Amino acid sequence: MKDEASYWVFMVHRLSGIALAAFLPLHFWALGDALQLEGFLAWTEQPLVKLGEWAIVLALAAHLGGGLRVLALEFLPWRDWQKGLAAAAAALTVAVGLALALAL
Amino acid sequence: MTSRTQTLLWVAQRTSAAVLAICVTLHLATIIYAVQGGLTAAEILARTRGNATWLAFYVLFVLAVAVHAPIGLRAIAIEWLGWRGRSRDVALALFAAVLAWTGMRAAIGVFA
């Protein structure tokens, strides 16, 4: 397996993107049924669902972090410190994950 | 598809990404704020019902997602599924329509 940080940031970015793309139609459908929202939210109180929610929000934060890295690499003039953006993306993800875990 | 069209897809992807960077940041902040002390439908709807600002925000969010997600999946379809030809892009356009449709329904659903 590769050990370059950039490769792993990419892989997390791609896999989280797939997860989000699969999740969104369900998310939109549930919200569209706003009248039944209270019943739906009761279902989401189950621990496994809570874990899934936390995972999907983590995926969103990871995807945002990886995406900001791509935008920086592609649109800012090239500087060597940009190689460290992988670490920055990871740090952002962890920060959001912790914040959410504390709030839940 | 010409390289020019493919370039325009890339431009659309990066532009929607910039829009989403803002929307997602706001969305994450809202989520972390809102889930504290439990989440109820009443709380969510109290925030969004009749609020034109939230509606505008969610409409923008939905449209940006409908552009961004299918183009992202397109690279995966080419590279990991080996999906060549028009059928791939037709399928992705359909997915974009599904996202836009269900997304609008959701944005209006929590506004109305």
Added chain:
Amino acid sequence: MRVSVWKGVAEGSFREFDVPRQASQTVLDVVTYIQRSLDPTLAYRYACRVGMCGSCAMTVNGVPRWTCRTHVDKVVRNDALQVGPLKNLPVIRDLVTDMREFFDKWARAKGQFKGARTKHDDFQPVKPSSLERVQVDAAIECIGCGVCYAACDVVAWNPDYLGPAALNRAWTLVKDVRDEDKGERLRAVAGDAGCHSCHTHMSCTERCPKHLSPTAGIAGLKREVFKAVVKGEL
């Protein structure tokens, strides 16, 4: 030490050889010893032996490297080594790959200089300290060894992808103020087969034996193509 070497074509297997360890031994020394003393049928390439030509590039313990510049001490694991042909290229035999597609893609990326001046015109002054020339200089030393191409995941996933070396060369020409073919070249490097399929894994930059950064050049191409499409020039 035990050295596993690929024998065969696309189909084949790793054959094990027992090779004596020496001080200051390179992987090329090891392959040469095997061919001369243990298996005369082993096919492999090298030329300069001193890290200038790039001919000896192979996959060593899963990583593409110049074997003449790879000391055994740096890569040997549990007294064992694995040597195979470069990835992402058809295998002619054993450790020798067919480099034709690598160079065809170079041509498809319009990696050739096209000037407008003749010997009757005056020289075109190019300041070495100008931003464009600094950018070209950072990328110009590529010798076409194929290590970056072998390291690239997108090359493996998408057979049409032009690859880091071809795109890096195109970048040096896009930034060359004497070159006349910018429009055509940007058209050639844009899109699914070109710079837009680079996902910044940076394996090329990590592996380049000349410490070039094709990732930087490809990011630069994305910006140049973006400017061209906005101006309606693509």
